[in-house]
Amino acid sequence: MNTTRSLPKHIAIIMDGNGRWAESQEKQRSEGHLQGAENLRNVLEYCSEYNIDYLTVYAFSTENWNRPEAEVEALMSLLIEFLKAETEKLYNNGIQLRVIGDTSLMPETVQKEIKNALIRLTIPEHKRVLTLALSYGGRNEIVRATKAISRDIVEGKITLDEINEDLFSSYLDTAGIPDPDLLIRTAGELRLSNFMLWQLSYAELYSTNKYWPDFTKDEFIKALDNFNSRTRKFGEIK
Numbered sequence: 001m002n003t004t005r006s007l008p009k010h011i012a013i014i015m016d017g018n019g020r021w022a023e024s025q026e027k028q029r030s031e032g033h034l035q036g037a038e039n040l041r042n043v044l045e046y047c048s049e050y051n052i053d054y055l056t057v058y059a060f061s062t063e064n065w066n067r068p069e070a071e072v073e074a075l076m077s078l079l080i081e082f083l084k085a086e087t088e089k090l091y092n093n094g095i096q097l098r099v100i101g102d103t104s105l106m107p108e109t110v111q112k113e114i115k116n117a118l119i120r121l122t123i124p125e126h127k128r129v130l131t132l133a134l135s136y137g138g139r140n141e142i143v144r145a146t147k148a149i150s151r152d153i154v155e156g157k158i159t160l161d162e163i164n165e166d167l168f169s170s171y172l173d174t175a176g177i178p179d180p181d182l183l184i185r186t187a188g189e190l191r192l193s194n195f196m197l198w199q200l201s202y203a204e205l206y207s208t209n210k211y212w213p214d215f216t217k218d219e220f221i222k223a224l225d226n227f228n229s230r231t232r233k234f235g236e237i238k
Contacts, residue, residue, distance in 0.1 A: 008052065008181035008204075009181055010181050011047065011055055012056040012199075013057045015059070015186060016185055016211075018032035018035065019032050019033075020032070029074075036213050038213075040057060042217070044095070048093065054131070056180060056196070060133070060135055062136065062194070076110050087120050087121060094127070095126055095130050097118060097132070098130070098174075098177065099133075100141070101136030102136070136195075145168065149171055181203060182224075202232075
C-alpha cells in the first residue's frame with residue numbers, strides 16, 4: 001500500500017449489496033444481512049490495524065422502513081444481536097459507540113439495547129469511535145437540527161447572527177466527530193442515498209462493485225490506496 005500520504009482519519013461506509021449477495025448465493029436476504037454484520041466486525045479490525053480513528057456505517061436508513069415488514073423485523077433482531085454480542089468486545093478494544101439518526105422511530109426493544117450499549121461505551125478515554133447510522137437520513141438530520149436551532153433562537157439562547165457553519169454542525173447528530181475524509185460505497189452504486197449530506201461535502205468518494213459481504217481486506221486497502229492518490233485541495237490551488 002502507498003504510504004506517502006496520510007491515511008483518512010474518518011471513513012464512512014454505505015454497506016450496500018447484502019440482499020443481492022444473498023440472491024447471488026441462492027440464500028434468503030436475511031442471510032445476506034447476517035453476513036454483512038459479520039463483515040463489519042472484520043472492517044473494524046482493518047481500521048484498528050491502519051489506525052483509522054473514526055468509522056461511520058450506514059446501517060439502517062429512514063427509507064429502509066419502506067422495506068417488507070419481515071425484512072425490517074429481521075434487521076431489528078440482527079441489530080439487537082450485534083449490540084449484545086459486540087458491546088464487550090468494543091469496550092475491551094477501546095472503541096466508543098455513537099448512534100446517529102431518529103432512533104425514536106425504532107422498536108422499544110431496540111431502543112433499550114441501544115441505550116444499554118451507549119451507557120457502556122460512551123468513554124472519553126477511548127479515542128476510536130464506531131458510529132452506527134440507524135433510522136438515519138441526511139435530510140431528516142438537517143431538518144431536526146434546524147428545528148433545534150429555531151427553538152433556541154425563540155428561547156433567547158442564541159441569536160440569528162451567531163449562526164454559522166460551526167454552530168450548525170454542533171446541532172447535528174455528529175457533533176464532536178470530524179467530517180469523513182473518505183466515503184466507501186459497495187455494490188457499484190454511485191450515489192449518496194441521503195447519507196451524511198452535510199458532513200460529506202469534502203469527502204473523497206470510492207465505489208467498488210463488490211457486495212458488502214465480499215468487501216475484503218484487499219478491497220479495503222484498495223480504497224486506502226485510492227485515497228492516498230488524491231490531492232485534497234479544499235478549493236485552494238496547490
